[in-house]
Amino acid sequence: xxxxxxxxxxxxxxxxxxxxxxxxxxxxxxxxxxxxxxxxxxxxxxxxxxxxxxxxxxxxxxxxxxxxxxxxxxxxxxxxxxxxxxxxxxxxxxxxxxxxxxxxxxxxxxxxxxxxxxxxxxxxxxxxxxxxxxxxxxxxxxxxxxxxxxxxxxxxxxxxxxxxxxxxxxxxxxxxxxxxxxxxxxxxxxxxxxxxxxxxxxxxxxxxxxxxxxxxxxxxxxxxxxxxxxxxxxxxxxxxxxxxxxxxxxxxxxxxxxxxxxxxxxxxxxxxxxxxxxxxxxxxxxxxxxxxxxxxxxxxxxxxxxxxxxxxxxxxxxxxxxxxxxxxxxxxxxxxxxxxxxxxxxxxxxxxxxxxxxxxxxxxxxxxxxxxxxxxxxxxxxxxxxxxxxxxxxxxxxxxxxxxxxxxxxxxxxxxxxxxxxxxxxxxxxxxxxxxxxxxxxxxxxxxxxxxxxxxxxxxxxxxxxxxxxxxxxxxxxxxxxxxxxxxxxxxxxxxx
Amino acid sequence: xxxxxxxxxxxxxxxxxxxxxxxxxxxxxxxxxxxxxxxxxxxxxxxxxxxxxxxxxxxxxxxxxxxxxxxxxxxxxxxxxxxxxxxxxxxxxxxxxxxxxxxxxxxxxxxxxxxxxxxxxxxxxxxxx
Numbered sequence: 001x002x003x004x005x006x007x008x009x010x011x012x013x014x015x016x017x018x019x020x021x022x023x024x025x026x027x028x029x030x031x032x033x034x035x036x037x038x039x040x041x042x043x044x045x046x047x048x049x050x051x052x053x054x055x056x057x058x059x060x061x062x063x064x065x066x067x068x069x070x071x072x073x074x075x076x077x078x079x080x081x082x083x084x085x086x087x088x089x090x091x092x093x094x095x096x097x098x099x100x101x102x103x104x105x106x107x108x109x110x111x112x113x114x115x116x117x118x119x120x121x122x123x124x125x126x127x128x129x130x131x132x133x134x135x136x137x138x139x140x141x142x143x144x145x146x147x148x149x150x151x152x153x154x155x156x157x158x159x160x161x162x163x164x165x166x167x168x169x170x171x172x173x174x175x176x177x178x179x180x181x182x183x184x185x186x187x188x189x190x191x192x193x194x195x196x197x198x199x200x201x202x203x204x205x206x207x208x209x210x211x212x213x214x215x216x217x218x219x220x221x222x223x224x225x226x227x228x229x230x231x232x233x234x235x236x237x238x239x240x241x242x243x244x245x246x247x248x249x250x251x252x253x254x255x256x257x258x259x260x261x262x263x264x265x266x267x268x269x270x271x272x273x274x275x276x277x278x279x280x281x282x283x284x285x286x287x288x289x290x291x292x293x294x295x296x297x298x299x300x301x302x303x304x305x306x307x308x309x310x311x312x313x314x315x316x317x318x319x320x321x322x323x324x325x326x327x328x329x330x331x332x333x334x335x336x337x338x339x340x341x342x343x344x345x346x347x348x349x350x351x352x353x354x355x356x357x358x359x360x361x362x363x364x365x366x367x368x369x370x371x372x373x374x375x376x377x378x379x380x381x382x383x384x385x386x387x388x389x390x391x392x393x394x395x396x397x398x399x400x401x402x403x404x405x406x407x408x409x410x411x412x413x414x415x416x417x418x419x420x421x422x423x424x425x426x427x428x429x430x431x432x433x434x435x436x437x438x439x440x441x442x443x444x445x446x447x448x449x450x451x452x453x454x455x456x457x458x459x460x461x462x463x464x465x466x467x468x469x470x471x472x473x474x475x476x477x478x479x480x481x482x483x484x485x486x487x488x489x490x491x492x493x494x495x496x497x
Numbered sequence: 498x499x500x501x502x503x504x505x506x507x508x509x510x511x512x513x514x515x516x517x518x519x520x521x522x523x524x525x526x527x528x529x530x531x532x533x534x535x536x537x538x539x540x541x542x543x544x545x546x547x548x549x550x551x552x553x554x555x556x557x558x559x560x561x562x563x564x565x566x567x568x569x570x571x572x573x574x575x576x577x578x579x580x581x582x583x584x585x586x587x588x589x590x591x592x593x594x595x596x597x598x599x600x601x602x603x604x605x606x607x608x609x610x611x612x613x614x615x616x617x618x619x620x621x622x623x624x625x626x
Contacts, residue, residue: 130573130576134576134580137580137584140584141583141584141587144587144591145587148591148594152598153598153599153609154609156591156594156595156598156599157595157599157607157608157609159591159595160522160588160591160592160595160607161607163584163587163588163591164517164525164529164588167529167532167533167584167588168517168529168532170584171532171533171535171536174536174540174577175536175539177540177573178536178539178540178543178544178570178573179539179543181540181543181544181569181570181573182540182542182543182544182545183543187569
């Protein structure tokens with residue numbers, strides 16, 4: 001038995017506890033947060049390497065054997081997501097150093113980031129459906145507080161909408177768990193997969209339960225038509241928090257959809273996949289059209305989160321090994337590019353004091369490095385080769401053509417074009433056109449903000465140029481998701497006991 | 498008994514959703530509380546009701562006797578109650594802060610996070626812009 005699988009949960013917990021115990025010493029908060037984030041990234045990378053070399057890792061918490069105890073499972077999907085989450089957590093922590101005010105820090109800002117990371121990593125690793133619900137709530141609680149602490153009226157208003165709608169999603173999720181347990185008599189995901197697939201199981205009942213999960217996770221992932229809370233709330237948060245939310249929170253919803261619809265609810269794939277196909281296409285189109293209508297940088301980026309989620313759920317709808325691996329590749333690419341775009345928007349805001357495109361201008365001349373970082377991230381999001389987004393879209397389009405879904409492939413390419421339009425809009429308005437007010441007084445931006453921006457831009461380039469190496473773990477993850485017997489055997493067959 | 502509880506669950510969901518759709522902040526928070534309680538009851542009913550057989554292992558025995566109540570849903574509900582309690586407390590505090598900063602408990606007054614309406618040419622009765 002190895003503790004490594006549980007470390008991505010234990011380390012953020014320890015960091016958060018240390019941070020809260022030392023809450024009366026604001027100077028210690030940032031170093032503790034940084035140390036915790038570095039340790040988390042190291043543990044996550046070690047877990048990724050071990051999962052890559054030795055196959056699926058299982059730890060039975062408290063020594064209770066599956067399916068009775070709670071298991072933490074790390075397959076390639078989980079391990080990759082945990083690693084990316086740790087990287088985003090580290091970047092957001094570093095970015096926060098000069099940005100976050102003293103009020104937020106003494107309210108436990110850094111500790112809350114680690115509570116959030118604990119929830120996210122726990123959700124990625126959990127092999128128990130009720131435990132997944134608990135991690136969701138841990139993550140949501142931390143995100144509620146991060147959104148409203150130190151805030152003013154816009155944060156409170158956005159927070160209320162965010163809390164109400166996410167609670168509604170949680171109620172749906174919990175109802176689904178209750179109904180699932182009532183019929184199958186187990187909560188372990190691998191055991192559920194076996195029981196739901198049994199011949200005498202009532203497939204129609206499970207399809208109804210599956211729809212509850214689809215609504216609950218769809219709400220968190222912000223798919224059509226459940227995305228309306230996202231553009232109403234994300235843009236009010238401070239830049240590092242918005243980047244963290246944009247990068248991670250919706251992806252936890254996508255991850256959960258991928259997990260339950262490849263592992264548990266495989267009894268009526270004709271219906272669920274058709275439904276997911278339509279939902280994904282509608283998500284892509286409505287998100288990108290919403291972005292085209294707006295003139296506020298953070299709001300445009302918020303709508304693009306929605307549009308990109310559609311590509312990831314499309315991977316689930318197509319459900320070939322290539323499409324599932326492609327969905328993961330897309331998620332990783334999107335987390336890197338999207339987080340960085342929010343980082344850049346935050347820097348722009350501090351330089352010029354606005355997110356409105358009409359107030360901005362001349363940034364390319366004044367700050368070529370910032371312009372380069374934005375250019376790389378934005379055009380990666382739009383799918384311009386040789387950046388990461390090109391390969392992500394290439395894999396998805398290829399998967400669509402291989403399954404003969406030509407209309408889907410067409411929608412993907414069209415949405416890519418509209419994404420490019422939005423990004424070019426920001427690029428010309430904020431960076432290329434001369435500044436509207438002539439000479440401007442600029443706020444100061446410390447090195448702590450530049451490091452994550454440049455690092456993530458380099459990651460986006462590396463993921464594009466070295467796409468083949470990045471694809472190999474994702475390809476394995478796609479195969480593991482497509483053929484669920486490996487997961488079931490690893491959990492129920494004893495695993496690494 | 499199952500039927501009665503099932504109807505209760507449905508009634509709690511209906512009331513909760515109705516209150517969620519109201520425009521008053523306090524009613525929305527109460528609606529969330531009702532929904533959470535309905536869900537807890539749903540887990541209890543869905544897992545099956547057993548009367549008068551508590552899940553206690555008898556003296557000198559190793560395992561539960563057949564036909565005793567399932568202890569797991571009760572543990573789940575306990576966890577869900579704790580989570581629901583924390584979130585409702587937070588939602589109430591937040592609703593209060595919203596009320597204090599907005600000066601109204603009307604949901605329709607929460608408009609500062611929405612984009613300003615786009616400039617539209619207003620058509621007057623005579624058809625002139």
